[in-house]
Amino acid sequence: MSYPFKKIEKKWQKIWKKNKYKNWKAKDFKGKKIYILDMFPYPSGEGLHVGHVEGYTATDILARYYRMKGYNVLHPMGWDAFGLPAENYALKMKKNPMTFVPKNIKRYKNQMEMIGLSYDWDREINTTDPNYYKWTQWMFLKMYEKGLVYQKTAPINFCPSCKTGLANEEVIGGRCERCGSITEVKYLNQWHIKITAYADRLLEDLDELDWPENVKEMQRNWIGKSEGYEVTFKIAGEEKEIIIFTTRLDTIFGATFVVLAPEHPLSAKIPEEEYVSNVESYIENSLKRPERERKIEEEMSGVFTGRYAIHPITGERIPIWVSDYVLYYYGTGAIMGVPAHDSRDYRFAKKFGLKIISVVSPNKNEEPQNLPFEDYGYLINSFDYNGLDSKTAIEEIGKYLEEKGLAKKAVYYKLRDWVFSRQRYWGEPIPLIKCPKCGIVPVPEKDLPLKLPKVKSYEPTGTGESPLKNITKWVKTKCPKCKSDAERETHTMPQWAGSCWYYLRYIDPKNNKKFAGFQKLKYWLPVDIYVGGVEHAVLHLLYARFWHKFLYDLNLVPTKEPFMKLVNQGIILGPDHEKMSKSRGNVINPDEVIEKYGADTLRMYEMFMGPLEAVKPWDTKGIIGIFRFLNKVWEYNKKVRKSKKKKEDTKINIELNKTIKKVTEDIEAMKFNTAISSMMEFLNYVWDKEVTKTTWLNFIKILFPFAPHITQEIWSQYKKGFLDKEAWPKYDEKLLKEKEKLIIIQINGKKRDEMSVDVSASLEEIQKEALERTKVKKFLENKKVHKIIFVQDKILNIVTD
RNA sequence: GCCCGGGUGGCGGAAUUGGUAGACGCGUUGGGCUUAAAACCCAAUGGCCUACAUAGGCUGUGAGGGUUCGAAUCCCUCCCCGGGCACCA
Numbered sequence: 001m002s003y004p005f006k007k008i009e010k011k012w013q014k015i016w017k018k019n020k021y022k023n024w025k026a027k028d029f030k031g032k033k034i035y036i037l038d039m040f041p042y043p044s045g046e047g048l049h050v051g052h053v054e055g056y057t058a059t060d061i062l063a064r065y066y067r068m069k070g071y072n073v074l075h076p077m078g079w080d081a082f083g084l085p086a087e088n089y090a091l092k093m094k095k096n097p098m099t100f101v102p103k104n105i106k107r108y109k110n111q112m113e114m115i116g117l118s119y120d121w122d123r124e125i126n127t128t129d130p131n132y133y134k135w136t137q138w139m140f141l142k143m144y145e146k147g148l149v150y151q152k153t154a155p156i157n158f159c160p161s162c163k164t165g166l167a168n169e170e171v172i173g174g175r176c177e178r179c180g181s182i183t184e185v186k187y188l189n190q191w192h193i194k195i196t197a198y199a200d201r202l203l204e205d206l207d208e209l210d211w212p213e214n215v216k217e218m219q220r221n222w223i224g225k226s227e228g229y230e231v232t233f234k235i236a237g238e239e240k241e242i243i244i245f246t247t248r249l250d251t252i253f254g255a256t257f258v259v260l261a262p263e264h265p266l267s268a269k270i271p272e273e274e275y276v277s278n279v280e281s282y283i284e285n286s287l288k289r290p291e292r293e294r295k296i297e298e299e300m301s302g303v304f305t306g307r308y309a310i311h312p313i314t315g316e317r318i319p320i321w322v323s324d325y326v327l328y329y330y331g332t333g334a335i336m337g338v339p340a341h342d343s344r345d346y347r348f349a350k351k352f353g354l355k356i357i358s359v360v361s362p363n364k365n366e367e368p369q370n371l372p373f374e375d376y377g378y379l380i381n382s383f384d385y386n387g388l389d390s391k392t393a394i395e396e397i398g399k400y401l402e403e404k405g406l407a408k409k410a411v412y413y414k415l416r417d418w419v420f421s422r423q424r425y426w427g428e429p430i431p432l433i434k435c436p437k438c439g440i441v442p443v444p445e446k447d448l449p450l451k452l453p454k455v456k457s458y459e460p461t462g463t464g465e466s467p468l469k470n471i472t473k474w475v476k477t478k479c480p481k482c483k484s485d486a487e488r489e490t491h492t493m494p495q496w497a498g499s500c501w502y503y504l505r506y507i508d509p510k511n512n513k514k515f516a517g518f519q520k521l522k523y524w525l526p527v528d529i530y531v532g533g534v535e536h537a538v539l540h541l542l543y544a545r546f547w548h549k550f551l552y553d554l555n556l557v558p559t560k561e562p563f564m565k566l567v568n569q570g571i572i573l574g575p576d577h578e579k580m581s582k583s584r585g586n587v588i589n590p591d592e593v594i595e596k597y598g599a600d601t602l603r604m605y606e607m608f609m610g611p612l613e614a615v616k617p618w619d620t621k622g623i624i625g626i627f628r629f630l631n632k633v634w635e636y637n638k639k640v641r642k643s644k645k646k647k648e649d650t651k652i653n654i655e656l657n658k659t660i661k662k663v664t665e666d667i668e669a670m671k672f673n674t675a676i677s678s679m680m681e682f683l684n685y686v687w688d689k690e691v692t693k694t695t696w697l698n699f700i701k702i703l704f705p706f707a708p709h710i711t712q713e714i715w716s717q718y719k720k721g722f723l724d725k726e727a728w729p730k731y732d733e734k735l736l737k738e739k740e741k742l743i744i745i746q747i748n749g750k751k752r753d754e755m756s757v758d759v760s761a762s763l764e765e766i767q768k769e770a771l772e773r774t775k776v777k778k779f780l781e782n783k784k785v786h787k788i789i790f791v792q793d794k795i796l797n798i799v800t801d
Numbered sequence: 802g803c804c805c806g807g808g809u810g811g812c813g814g815a816a817u818u819g820g821u822a823g824a825c826g827c828g829u830u831g832g833g834c835u836u837a838a839a840a841c842c843c844a845a846u847g848g849c850c851u852a853c854a855u856a857g858g859c860u861g862u863g864a865g866g867g868u869u870c871g872a873a874u875c876c877c878u879c880c881c882c883g884g885g886c887a888c889c890a
Contacts, residue, residue: 002840173886214805214885221804221886228890246890259890300888330889337890343802344888414889537885608826610814615883619813625826631841674815677825684825744821749871751821789870795820799870 002627003634005598009709013113023067023724024118026074028520035074035524036063037503037563039532039540042085042495043104045093048111049580050588050606050618055531055569057603058612058672060117062529064705065667068728074524075118076506078125079105082133083495084162084178087426091459097426098454101128111591115599116708118724123509127498132505134449135515136497137431141442143550144432148194149420151440156419158186163460164423165190167494168416169222169539177539188464190421191430191491195546199223199413202545211566212613215537222538224414229398230332231407233258233309235270236317242266242309245331245410248341249401250393253382254359255336256349258309258320259302262286263328270320272306279303279322286324300325300348312406313397314383323348331412339372346372357381360390418543420494425458425467427492435479435486444480452492466490499540500547503527503562515556522558531612534568541566567670570615572606577617588618600707601627607672607706629680630710633703636683637714640696648692653735655685656695660731663702672706679703693718698729745770746797747779763790770796 016023026033036059041052048056063075081101089104090097105126112119125132143149157166159176165188170177195202203223206216228247235241242258260267262283271279282303302323309320325344326335339349340358349356360377361368364387367380376390385393401407421430431443431450443450453474458467468490469475479486501515507524508516541563548562573579574586581587593602605626610616648656659682666675682699697718704711704723715723737759743766745753753775757766767788770776776798783800790796 212806217805218885224886224889226889244890248890325888325890327889335890342890344890347888412889534884608813614807614814616813619827622813622827628841629826635841673813674825677815680825742821746820746871749820749869754821787870789820791820791871795871797820797870 003631003710005600005630005710008713009114009116009594009599012709012712013116016118017113021119021121023722024063024073024075024120025122026076026120027072029523031070031072033074033524034066034071034529035503035527036066037075037506037527037530038077039530039536040078040080040499040502041108042080042083043101043108044085044089045100045104045107046089047107048115048590050572050590050593051533051569053115053590053602054572054606054612055533056112056115056117057606058567058569058670059529059531060603061607061667061672061705062670063118064708064724065728067724068701068705068726070727074123074506075120076123076125077112077117077119077121078123078502078506079108079127080495080499080502081105081126081128082427082493082498084164084424084426085495087424087458088162088178090426096455096458114594115590115603118708123506125502125505125509127502130449130451131512133428133498135505136428136493136501137443137448137450138445138515139501139547139551140428140493140497141431141445141448142554143193144442146550146554148197148550149191150194151189151191153187153189154192155185155187156190157183158188158464159183160462162424163462165419165421165464167419167496169418169542170494186464188421190419191432191489192417193420195418195543196413196415198546198549199225199415200411201549202415202542205545205549205561209561209566210564212534212568215534215541215566215568218537219542222415222542226412226414228410228412229394229401229407230410231312231336231401232405233312233336235320236308236310238270238307240266240270242320242334243332244334244336245412246336248338248390248394249397249407250376250379250385250388250390251338251341251359252311252313252336252397253379253385254338254340254357255311255318256339256355256357257318257337259326259335259337259348260305260320260322261326261328261333262322262324264322264326264333266334267305267322270305270307275304275306279305282322300344300351302348302352304352312401312404319354321348321352329416330414340368341372341374343372343374418546420497421491422494423464423466424460424492425452425455427495428452428497429468430489430491430493432489433477433479433486434489435482435484437484438479438481441479441481441486447480450488466492468492496540496543500544501551503544504551504557518556518558525557526559526562526564529565529567530563531567531569533571568613570611570613572609573615573617575618575620580618588620593623597623597627598630598709600630600710604630604676604706608676610673612670612672626676629683630707632683632687633710633714636687637696637717640691640693641717643690643693645690645692648695649689650735652686652689652691652695655682656698657731657735660698660702660729661736664728664731667705676706679706701726701729741793743770743793744795745773745776746795747776748799749797752776752779759793766790766796770798 038056038059063073066073086101087097090100127133157171159166159181161179161181162176166176166183171183174182176183203220203225206219226247228245229249230243230245233242233244267283302321305320305322307320308317311318337345337348339345339354339356341360358367359379359381360373361380362377364378379385379388379393385396388396398407429450429452433441433443435441453471455471461467475488475490477486477488504516508520511517544562548557551557552560574584576586578584578586590602605623608626659678662678663675700711700714712723739759740756741759743755743757744751753773785798785800787799
């Protein structure tokens, strides 16, 4: 017979709800605050999966713990309901997202209650609520006002299945982040946001953050800062010049050719007559192919223009080529080819028989052994600069060229501006109006929110136009400036827009004058702990940091960064150690687990599986261990209720204090798996013993954040009120200082014996006692003691010759 | 190719950061309860070996080497797995 978890869990969930979640409310400006945040879900309709439960349980434990510790805890939840995930699901089910999404939200919320998550539901937000997206639009207009929003026709990534343009960040390995389709390149006129203006700050401020190193590294790589020089190469017999970008000015004496990207304006302009048709067809061909395809190609291609560039130092004539291994959208779209020290230039030179000169070597006055040699080293074959190390050479050569006006320092980033238009229905309408007379005119603030119109058909068109385009009534409007007939922008914002600032709205969710009051923001920010999946490393987490910094510059938020500490929960694999997926049939459904074992078991098992950050497989058998543990708690409680014991034994007291200490420290370090182990150890220890009610209730208190239902039920059998309101038990350090210590006796580093010693014993006493032990004597026969090493309270190592 | 993680029993994982390797849990084996099974309870459980037994020995944290009285932990070389980036000049 198992304990009646269904009855207990239902009972307390009902009471908590009836109590209007009062125990979980955050109060502004009251005492010491802590802001514990989850990444809010997209309510797609598939329901919560075990991965959500993992992260949400972890923060729930923290929230419950800190409340008991007397903190003012902000632990909110909301819905990221705009965007592709929700819309694609609605499309699949042939429903309108406007009616469908609220249903999904209900389902998600219901599931969260079934897991026993202690959110402050008064602060619930929904990104599709006009009262919410009013402020998303407002912030967008602020960016527009500050010149960070611009329109440009550019080749962008386009998902043929979702039928919309995507940002660079949304293309993972050439595929759409949402649906996995291979993306295409389309030339579309899109709104962009100048996130690149913040590249340097986004990079630098990473250092201050308590984030996993790999996430910081991913952001650094994504931003991809390169410092170098722009160098001018004159074209022989022409006024025109080619500006190239290089980070390796030390290799300039090895530049034996110049390469232009096919898109480079000079590519089509400069070829000698006999080369024109060749170059033109090459350019035409490469423009047809998306960048991604060009990259994958092993074989290098390119054409000679028939023209030569003048080397800026030696004055030598070097050939100018056009090749698509040079990217137009990075740097200046032109490079100097240094085949001896760059693998791509090397391959290119080999293929077309171009000159290769080594100019950097690992050793002075020596040619490098293997080409290409891409590391820094010492200069050779470089005239006056021979013998200098690469770094010095870069500076010296840079100085020389700068003086001659042929070079200047330059910084380039891999990060590109954020493509912000989506050709989809389910998003925040971009609040801009196109007036034939005034051009682009923002929707006046008083007219916000610009509501998304209700429609019958919202299927994406695939033409590069938004479905909103067909809603003539909505599209046709008057220009706010000149009142003449005008049209609304019909593209919508990407799904990331709403999630860029949702953590701010929780702080002041009902404010209808501002997105949030500054004093409240000052009290609650920054977010102290943010838990969520690593998949947002260069998406949401980069966008939100950018958005936050923008608001910071307008003095609208008090901190430079939104999220101080970030923790990524590791994904939970199926029992077969493979990623959970419907097609593999290895998906664990949390609803079913709750049905079979209850929410407390589900919560605790997910915390017990291993470290929060680790990727770990679900073990269908393993969960029984937690279930047994909770059953044992229930059984043992019956024994305690009958007990008349008044005074606790010292040994049990020590054990309890040890457990409280371990659980306290482990929760703060988010090491939930070992916290649970130590509680199991405690129960195992007292299992055949009797404890007082006080001892037992202290144990129940520390178990509460992990298993709130069963503990609250047990608590109610002794005392009134909610465990949320109880103070976290303190542990007594004095009790933890044991009188006797176990000393391990090693001989030459190997454990041979152990003995118990009074803590007050002197080293001499311990040594003497140890050397007299029969086992020790046996090992020391015919040997001379050379040295004795003693580690206080731990080890005595006897070293012999 | 480059950059991050990581390799510990049959499995998930512990190990105070250089000091008893394998906590806790699963599984397995033996025993109890039961007409029987499940559930539950008790005990054993890294591998190899010696022993009638109480016991005891050797070996062991991906491989090899090094530092140290002492290494899962630090250093060097290599192998393997996971993740990210990938013609970014």
